[in-house]
Amino acid sequence: MSEAADATTSQNPDLHQPTRDELVEALRVRFGGDGAPTFDAVNPTILRQLQHRSVRRFSDRDVTDDELRAILTAAQAASTSSNQHSWSVIVVRDQARKEQLKPLIGNQPFIDKAPVLLFWIADLHRSAALAERAEQPFVGGALLEATLVAFIDAALAAQNAAVAAESLGLGITYIGGARNHPEETAAALALPSHAAVAFGMTLGWPSPTDRAKIRPRPLPEVVVHQEQYDADVLPGLDAYAERINGFFADYGREFDWESYITEHFADYADFYGRERLRDALRNLGLPSN
Ligand SMILES: Cc1cc2nc3c(=O)[nH]c(=O)nc-3n(C[C@H](O)[C@H](O)[C@H](O)COP(=O)(O)O)c2cc1C
Structure with missing residues (x-):
């Protein structure tokens, strides 16, 4: 066929x-x-x-090149800051390469089981190349603003891809672990200067045995504000904590969302190396001043 x-x-x-x-x-x-x-x-x-859920267990069905082209072309249609296209995506299908990258990006067991592993890149390399050819300085490219633009562009493109993939029936999971070892991961992906991995994404057909359910979200009024920010946040969060804790209890998993959040921010333990991201970005040619 x-x-x-x-x-x-x-x-x-x-x-x-x-x-x-x-x-x-x-x-x-x-x-x-x-x-x-x-x-x-x-x-x-x-x-x-509304029915989105992260998929971490895949069937044997492959993702065709045509499906992938559709998903990544949809990604390209996302808005992009100042029409600069400051993002790229790297498609990894090679099993040996997935296994090589896995320990660098959090070692999560499903990473090399996905038929496709995508790396979304905050990418100022092309703008830098144009500046170099034009013999123009690239001082604006050293700003935090420029780095943010590239990370935002990558995220917008990725979420367009996620929606496209899910509309076809495929499943995705974002991989923040792809920022654990920025320089090593950049080297493994042969990234040029002025580019860094924003995050990864697994892509595949959901396994019929996947038990992952749709995760609760806070009620809209927790995140949607009318005209001005309503800083009275705690009651809405308490209600959400009760629901998300109950959600995990249904899996037989004891979980305390509030402790999870407070412990996450209490020190750097939960950042797996990402606490040195600014240094890493500087090493990759994104000084973020
Ligand atoms: C930028 C980003 C990074 C993420 N990184 C990981 C990851 O490394 N591993 C993982 O299993 N899930 C990861 N997730 C998925 C979140 O845990 C998930 O979206 C969240 O728990 C809500 O669940 P849902 O997507 O099923 O609604 C990430 C999500 C985002 C947006």
Whole structure:
């Protein structure tokens, strides 16, 4: 079968105009029964986004080149700061390379099980190359603003890819561990100067045995503010903590979200080397001044 024909069969039959009941159920699963938002402006895209869950267990089904091209072309359509295109993506399919990269990016067991491992790159290399050819200084490229623009561009492109992938029925998980060893990971991926890995992403078809459920989110009023920021955050967080702790209890896992957050920020232990990110960025040609 040609790749194009294969892509047709990979269209997601779940993508249809949602019924009212499907929307209500998706909102209940995401936000709980108490205070879940409701609205009428729903379509297949929004329902699919509401149903997002990170996928860490994959079936044997491969991701075709055609599917990958669709996903990465959708990524390219994302907005990009000042039309600068300050991002790149590196596609890793080679099993030996995945295994080589795995210990550098957090050693999480599912990383080399995914058929495709993507590295989203904050990338000022092309702008620097144009500056060099034009014999222009690149002083703006040394600013924190320039680094932020590149990381933001990479994130926007990646999330476009995530939505595209999920619309086809594929699953993704972002890999923040890809910032644990920035210089070594950059070297393994042959990154040029002025470029750093923002994060990785596993991509594959969800395994039928995957038990991962849709994770609760805080109620909208916790993150959506009207006109000005409402800093009275604790009651909404307490309600969320109760729900997310209950979610993990259903898996038989004792979890205290509040302690998880406070311990995360209490010291550097949970940062796995990322606490030296500014030095690493400087070494990679992104001084971030
Ligand atoms: C930038 C970023 C980095 C992440 N890094 C990891 C990671 O290294 N390993 C992992 O298992 N999940 C990772 N995640 C996934 C989050 O844990 C997940 O999105 C969150 O728990 C909510 O779950 P959900 O995506 O299933 O809704 C990352 C997510 C983001 C946005």
